[in-house]
Amino acid sequence: MAQVPVQTIHRDPQLFYWILFPITIVMILTGVLRHYATVVMASAPKKQDQKTTREQRALIHGINVRGNHHVLSKPSFAARRDALTTAYESGAYLKDPENRGQPPANPMSDPNAMEGMMGMMKNQMAMIIPNTLIMSWINAFFSGYVIMKLPFPLTIKFKSMLQAGVATKDMDPRWMSSISWYFLCIFGLQSVFNFLLGSENAANQMAQQMQMGPQGGAQMFGPGVDPNKQFLAEAENLAVIEHYSVLDGVEQRLLEGIKV
Amino acid sequence: MAPSILHPPVQLSPAAALALSQQAPAILRSSPSTVSSSPLNTLLSGSEKPEQWLQYENLILSCLRTGDDQAAHACLRRLVARFGNDNERVQALRGLVKEAEAPDNGALENVLKEYNQILGENDANIPIAKRRIALLRSMGRLSDAASALVQLLDFSPTDAEAWSELSDIYLSQGLYPQAIYAIEEVLVLAPNAWNVCSPTIAPDLSPMLMQRPSQIHARLGELQYMAASAPGAANGSSQKYLAEAIKRFSRSIELCDDYLRGYYGLKLVSKKLLNDGVKAAKQTDDSEFVLPDTHTIERLNELATAKLSEIVRHSAANDRGWRGYSEAEIAAARELLADDASAIKR
Numbered sequence: 340m341a342q343v344p345v346q347t348i349h350r351d352p353q354l355f356y357w358i359l360f361p362i363t364i365v366m367i368l369t370g371v372l373r374h375y376a377t378v379v380m381a382s383a384p385k386k387q388d389q390k391t392t393r394e395q396r397a398l399i400h401g402i403n404v405r406g407n408h409h410v411l412s413k414p415s416f417a418a419r420r421d422a423l424t425t426a427y428e429s430g431a432y433l434k435d436p437e438n439r440g441q442p443p444a445n446p447m448s449d450p451n452a453m454e455g456m457m458g459m460m461k462n463q464m465a466m467i468i469p470n471t472l473i474m475s476w477i478n479a480f481f482s483g484y485v486i487m488k489l490p491f492p493l494t495i496k497f498k499s500m501l502q503a504g505v506a507t508k509d510m511d512p513r514w515m516s517s518i519s520w521y522f523l524c525i526f527g528l529q530s531v532f533n534f535l536l537g538s539e540n541a542a543n544q545m546a547q548q549m550q551m552g553p554q555g556g557a558q559m560f561g562p563g564v565d566p567n568k569q570f571l572a573e574a575e576n577l578a579v580i581e582h583y584s585v586l587d588g589v590e591q592r593l594l595e596g597i598k599v
Numbered sequence: 600m601a602p603s604i605l606h607p608p609v610q611l612s613p614a615a616a617l618a619l620s621q622q623a624p625a626i627l628r629s630s631p632s633t634v635s636s637s638p639l640n641t642l643l644s645g646s647e648k649p650e651q652w653l654q655y656e657n658l659i660l661s662c663l664r665t666g667d668d669q670a671a672h673a674c675l676r677r678l679v680a681r682f683g684n685d686n687e688r689v690q691a692l693r694g695l696v697k698e699a700e701a702p703d704n705g706a707l708e709n710v711l712k713e714y715n716q717i718l719g720e721n722d723a724n725i726p727i728a729k730r731r732i733a734l735l736r737s738m739g740r741l742s743d744a745a746s747a748l749v750q751l752l753d754f755s756p757t758d759a760e761a762w763s764e765l766s767d768i769y770l771s772q773g774l775y776p777q778a779i780y781a782i783e784e785v786l787v788l789a790p791n792a793w794n795v796c797s798p799t800i801a802p803d804l805s806p807m808l809m810q811r812p813s814q815i816h817a818r819l820g821e822l823q824y825m826a827a828s829a830p831g832a833a834n835g836s837s838q839k840y841l842a843e844a845i846k847r848f849s850r851s852i853e854l855c856d857d858y859l860r861g862y863y864g865l866k867l868v869s870k871k872l873l874n875d876g877v878k879a880a881k882q883t884d885d886s887e888f889v890l891p892d893t894h895t896i897e898r899l900n901e902l903a904t905a906k907l908s909e910i911v912r913h914s915a916a917n918d919r920g921w922r923g924y925s926e927a928e929i930a931a932a933r934e935l936l937a938d939d940a941s942a943i944k945r
Contacts, residue, residue: 386721386723387723388722388723389722389723389754390754392723392754392755393753393754393755396754396755396756396757397756399757400756400757403757403787403788404787407786407787407788407790408787409790410783410786410787410790411783411786411787412843412888415780415783419787585850586843586846586847586849586850586888589846589849589850589853590845590846590849590891590895590899591895592849592853593849593852593853593899593902594895594898594899594902596853596856597852597856597902597906
């Protein structure tokens with residue numbers, strides 16, 4: 340089998356200084372800038388008023404009693420259960436008791452919820468705008484030619500990733516165009532930002548998009564959840580508990596367990 | 600264990616607190632007095648650490664305790680410079696410093712007025728609410744403190760620290776059932792923590808969670824015992840309390856099998872039961888705890904006696920692995936054992 344001749348493309352060595360370098364530096368600078376922009380734009384966490392705190396913590400209290408009922412004696416548990424179920428069912432802990440039974444307000448009309456969404460929008464904007472700008476800048480100035488050759492061989496699959504914008508069928512995938520370098524920078528600069536800005540930076544949009552996925556804790560009291568329904572459900576949970584106490588027969592366990 | 604500056608200094612001996620506060624000048628010198636937020640600085644010096652601020656907080660506490668007000672002020676200034684005047688924790692710490700420096704009752708009244716004003720603006724400011732309660736208590740206005748605590752617990756019923764403080768206040772007023780209820784709440788909130796708060800020694804409600812190595816079960820047992828032996832407790836209810844006390848002490852030993860207070864309490868209760876003569880009263884409704892039979896109580900008593908004398912013996916010899924018991928508790932245990940022995944001789 341004949342050896343495939345090594346492709347050589349004569350490039351101006353200045354390409355390295357005038358394209359590769361500037362793109363990298365611009366990417367790093369926008370990352371840093373984005374970090375500080377997010378810091379500046381972040382609104383201070385909103386203070387909760389007493390009633391909201393009361394509503395949320397009353398529910399957590401109920402959950403705690405339900406989860407740890409076994410440390411209590413039977414009469415004390417029964418007393419707590421009665422008190423909590425009555426209060427839950429009568430809506431004593433609700434933030435605004437007159438809204439009971441009404442369907443939850445549209446989250447769009449709630450100013451608190453709107454603020455949270457605005458914050459998210461701001462973050463999204465801070466990612467999208469600079470990325471669009473840089474990409475169009477690269478496309479306008481540096482598209483249509485390869486700028487460097489990777490020092491290791493690659494399979495043909497990498498062609499579409501590394502040679503975006505250079506539609507040449509037979510070219511070795513090791514050759515790389517500027518737009519590909521840009522993508523590599525997006526994904527690969529996280530550690531640089533960690534070094535520059537500390538590990539909790541907001542410079543890299545990729546890390547932020549990863550975080551978007553699971554956010555269970557916030558949902559419990561999030562907008563659009565009807566606290567009255569939560570309370571009723573919790574009252575039901577409390578009611579069905581079959582109480583046992585950790586103190587039942589503890590003397591026997593102790594006498595069997597501890598030998599002097 | 601050497602006291603660390605990173606733990607809240609709530610239960611230190613005076614000597615240890617002094618040692619900590621003497622570190623203050625060195626710590627203040629070693630860290631920069633202002634933290635600049637300019638990007639260049641963070642680039643050069645690395646990011647700030649939360650431990651540093653914790654350190655300042657704890658330094659304030661031990662410096663105030665040992666009378667080094669200057670260092671406390673220096674720490675406070677740095678916290679203010681970093682977090683601003685309106686931060687809730689900083690507000691509470693500033694109040695604490697003012698309380699500590701107040702020369703007379705009038706000054707304390709002024710501090711109290713300030714607290715009231717802050718709470719008027721933001722009634723969900725929990726650190727300040729707690730400081731206010733602690734101040735009320737240290738000014739001797741126990742019932743005010745209790746009602747303020749009840750109010751705090753109404754909107755924040757998941758605060759174990761506040762519940763245990765409430766229990767302590769009720770106890771000092773002799774309201775045993777209420778105190779028991781409050782400490783049961785602590786147990787519900789922290790069922791497995793065996794070193795949470797039981798503010799028996801220094802009732803200061805600092806804005807941080809107190810950590811006191813006393814098991815809540817044992818604490819609850821102590822309360823039940825006190826309730827049972829209080830004058831005026833009816834015979835039936837006193838038996839009920841004792842039955843639960845013995846179970847609570849057993850549970851605390853089950854959780855930590857060389858816990859001196861647990862054994863002490865167990866011995867005390869079982870001795871009382873044996874002396875009084877247990878009437879194995881047939882409980883009509885099965886919802887409440889019944890006293891175990893005499894044989895079991897005797898065996899529990901023996902177990903507690905044996906274990907107590909073992910602890911006393913080993914810690915008198917200062918054996919490895921048996922250190923760390925408090926002197927006072929060992930002495931009390933020794934006394935209890937000696938009491939027992941003399942009773943047998945007679």
